[in-house]
Amino acid sequence: MPTGVHLRDVREQLFDAAERVLLRDGPSELTSRAVTTEAGCAKGVLHRHFPDFDGFLAELVEDRIARLGHTALRESAGTGTVADNLTEALTSLFTSVAVAMVSLITFRDELRARLRRTHPTGVPLLTEATAMVADYLTAERDRGRLKENADVHTLAPTLIGAAHLLFADRKGTPPEPEAVHRMVTTTLAGVLARD
Template sequence: MSPRGVAIPDLRERLFAAAERVVARDGAAALTSRAVTAEAGCAKGVLHTHFASLDEFISELVLDRFARSARHAEELRERVGQDEVAGNLAEVALALLDSLDPAVVGLAMTRPGASLHTRQALESGAPGFSAMQESITVYLEAERQLGRVEHDTDSATTALALVGTVHHLLMTRSPDGPLDTRETVGRLVTLLLGGG
């Protein structure tokens, strides 16, 4: 346990990772501020020192993972002309799906305070699905210019369909569900790129 009054490096990430472990191991109902701080090896009150409530903490966890996915989508611009377009898109989609445990997503959707905080942050410009969609649109347009995507591809609509579907999968999948996400994403990307 960290001593009182000593700064903890990367505290937010330490608490977020602890919360993800608690949910993965014990389920969403076990997520309390005390369970998070115990898992993180921190003093009991440290979560509430940095977050106004457990709802805000859950929301900030979700927003952090969305921002990480948005940064991953931004990296597509460095992959223009490299590897297969379908593979590049599938990698970004799978990274988003793997960014959050479905139970954490469920908490963010069902706890009114967390849901409101998340929605307000996204509406205020926090990186999320819109940023991912924009990055994918820019990537597809660049690949279209190189002739690696069909010339009549509507890059913006394709990006919207990909991000929208992945968003749906992220928000509705069950932790124990039968969905093979890799296969589903592969079929989706193939369809969107005109491969049937």
């Protein structure tokens, strides 16, 4: 690796390599050596920028949480249909590395312990995705597209959990968009005011 590479470039290179290993080989094969080999750099590069491997993984998860697209979903409120907006957001979330990240968090005790410092409840990434969906549903309820009594704080985790189950087999074929849409419309059937 050339010297003088900006820290952010190295971090992104290592994060992207970790995602590729995680998606291809699963959490049990995600090691510092696998990441640096995938990134095409010396193992010491990772340890020069992160305190240890679990510290690296914690920062990777935090970085990916920051990329969830919270603003984009919120800004879609009032446009298109509620079901279409949620179908697109959930498909985008779960066809990304999110399912593999949840497996990684579950698989590594030390990573989970570190993430508990900033995310004391729930499964990081899924908890933030749930908040993102609840925020969107609140905006749609405020616009009158969901019934006034719609319990967004029950609907959001229901949608996230059901979507996670649809996408959970990371090696299998992802569900068809129609299956995701059907799950969303079924979940929202009693609360849609108009769409």
